[in-house]
Amino acid sequence: MKAAKNYKFWFCTGSQDLYGDECLRKVADHSAKIVEGLNATGKLPFEVVLKPTLIDQASIRKTFNDANNDEDCAGVITWMHTFSPAKMWIIGLQEYKKPLCHLHTQFNQEIPYDSIDMDFMNENQSAHGDREYGHIVSRMGIERKIVVGHWTDEKVVDKLAGWMRTAIGVMESSHIRVCRFGDNMNNVAVTEGDKVEAQIKFGWEIDHYNVNDLVEYVDAVAAGDVNALVDEYYSKYKIINEGRDLDEFKKHVAVQAQIEIGMEKFLEDNNYHAFVTHFGMLGGLKQLPGLAVQRLMEKGYGFGGEGDWKTAAMVRLMKIMAEGTKDAKGTSFMEDYTYNLVPGKEGILQAHMLEVCPSIADGEIGIKVNPLTMGNREDPARLVFTSKTGPAVATSLVDLGNRFRLIINAVDCKKCEKPMPKLPVATAFWTPQPDLATGAEAWILAGGAHHTAFSYDLSVDQMVDWAAAMGIESVVIDNSTTIRGFKNELRWNAIAFK
Numbered sequence: 280m281k282a283a284k285n286y287k288f289w290f291c292t293g294s295q296d297l298y299g300d301e302c303l304r305k306v307a308d309h310s311a312k313i314v315e316g317l318n319a320t321g322k323l324p325f326e327v328v329l330k331p332t333l334i335d336q337a338s339i340r341k342t343f344n345d346a347n348n349d350e351d352c353a354g355v356i357t358w359m360h361t362f363s364p365a366k367m368w369i370i371g372l373q374e375y376k377k378p379l380c381h382l383h384t385q386f387n388q389e390i391p392y393d394s395i396d397m398d399f400m401n402e403n404q405s406a407h408g409d410r411e412y413g414h415i416v417s418r419m420g421i422e423r424k425i426v427v428g429h430w431t432d433e434k435v436v437d438k439l440a441g442w443m444r445t446a447i448g449v450m451e452s453s454h455i456r457v458c459r460f461g462d463n464m465n466n467v468a469v470t471e472g473d474k475v476e477a478q479i480k481f482g483w484e485i486d487h488y489n490v491n492d493l494v495e496y497v498d499a500v501a502a503g504d505v506n507a508l509v510d511e512y513y514s515k516y517k518i519i520n521e522g523r524d525l526d527e528f529k530k531h532v533a534v535q536a537q538i539e540i541g542m543e544k545f546l547e548d549n550n551y552h553a554f555v556t557h558f559g560m561l562g563g564l565k566q567l568p569g570l571a572v573q574r575l576m577e578k579g580y581g582f583g584g585e586g587d588w589k590t591a592a593m594v595r596l597m598k599i600m601a602e603g604t605k606d607a608k609g610t611s612f613m614e615d616y617t618y619n620l621v622p623g624k625e626g627i628l629q630a631h632m633l634e635v636c637p638s639i640a641d642g643e644i645g646i647k648v649n650p651l652t653m654g655n656r657e658d659p660a661r662l663v664f665t666s667k668t669g670p671a672v673a674t675s676l677v678d679l680g681n682r683f684r685l686i687i688n689a690v691d692c693k694k695c696e697k698p699m700p701k702l703p704v705a706t707a708f709w710t711p712q713p714d715l716a717t718g719a720e721a722w723i724l725a726g727g728a729h730h731t732a733f734s735y736d737l738s739v740d741q742m743v744d745w746a747a748a749m750g751i752e753s754v755v756i757d758n759s760t761t762i763r764g765f766k767n768e769l770r771w772n773a774i775a776f777k
């Protein structure tokens with residue numbers, strides 16, 4: 280699986296030559312200490328690299344263009360230590376193409392009451408210089424993240440870390456390739472979309488293959504490789520045969536192992552990061568890919584069911600944004616299925632026919648073989664488990680005809696009240712914020728799908744910032760949502776994104 284690169288972020292301090300070399304020497308020294316301090320926190324997912332202080336139009340323009348051309352640079356963090364006349368930033372900003380962060384900080388945390396004089400004020404005037412810089416970025420309509428506070432403050436470091444992951448989402452989005460083993464499910468609206476517009480907006484390349492091109496890969500897998508993978512499954516997962524003949528059970532599991540190996544090789548050979556399947560378009564496949572898809576999602580591939588390429592790309596995107604998160608809890612394709620409407624216990628049971636990513640599993644993972652009620656293939660093997668508890672985000676990217684909208688719902692994941700021994704699929708259970716009735720009403724008003732890209736490891740803000748960087752509409756459903764306010768927001772957005 281292709282992971283993200285070893286990205287770096289450039290730290291660019293703005294100043295000018297008005298206050299002399301001694302002042303500029305201090306500016307450079309402060310910037311070096313801040314960069315060193317930020318890297319030393321161990322909380323940033325990527326390294327910050329110090330660049331020379333920018334004091335004129337030529338150095339600013341060159342630095343931004345160098346950042347554009349450096350493959351490993353995923354974004355620039357800017358900070359105006361002193362006053363930096365913003366007209367000299369215009370051409371550099373015009374030519375800059377990567378994520379931009381404005382770290383509105385200052386070197387000292389406290390006003391040095393006893394010693395402060397005008398020299399100190401002139402040297403340490405981010406409150407002043409960052410406003411001049413911020414003005415030009417706003418006037419030019421450039422999307423950027425603003426992080427405010429002292430650089431040693433944990434909240435500031437956390438915000439910077441979160442933005443870095445959003446920036447990786449922006450950088451990686453530009454070359455996500457989605458492989459469609461089958462088209463959109465007939466007559467289904469919400470999983471459809473404009474693939475040309477998606478490539479223009481997000482950079483996603485969305486291709487289609489006849490599923491029998493995949494079947495050739497699956498058929499070519501050596502029996503020894505299949506047996507070895509089946510052994511791995513049997514050592515890793517609990518076998519829940521429920522009275523089925525053990526040999527027959529194992530044969531069904533082996534079909535999924537063969538699909539996993541064949542599919543992974545196909546995706547690697549053809550350089551894809553995400554894929555979709557369709558239960559009604561299986562060609563020569565013996566089973567709907569279930570366990571195989573679950574394992575590939577765990578390896579980092581995006582997935583969408585029934586031809587849903589938008590969700591497949593979003594799952595890949597969110598997996599790459601969350602990659603390497605300490606104590607990660609997981610990211611998956613998901614689907615709203617059934618409600619619990621008992622007062623005080625409201626929530627949505629989440630699952631799919633088969634394809635839920637085991638990265639979100641809590642505790643033991645089992646294998647079951649059960650019939651599908653749809654399609655016409657043999658009973659597929661699948662991984663079954665329940666999911667972790669805690670806060671998470673569920674997102675749905677929809678195509679409204681004239682634009683994309685990303686719907687972002689903060690959800691609270693819980694344990695189901697009771698086990699569901701007859702349900703042969705992996706599940707999660709959550710209550711949407713602010714409550715089921717308001718959350719579901721807002722989701723429906725916004726046109727959100729039944730499929731979601733879901734993660735415990737990303738925040739609402741990170742997804743909002745990603746959408747903003749992509750130039751698309753996003754709406755948030757969380758504890759501050761009211762239906763009256765939300766309806767107005769949708770109304771206003773219809774004008775803003777016309």
Ligand code: MN
Pocket residue numbers: 584585614631632730
């Ligand atoms: Mn589905």
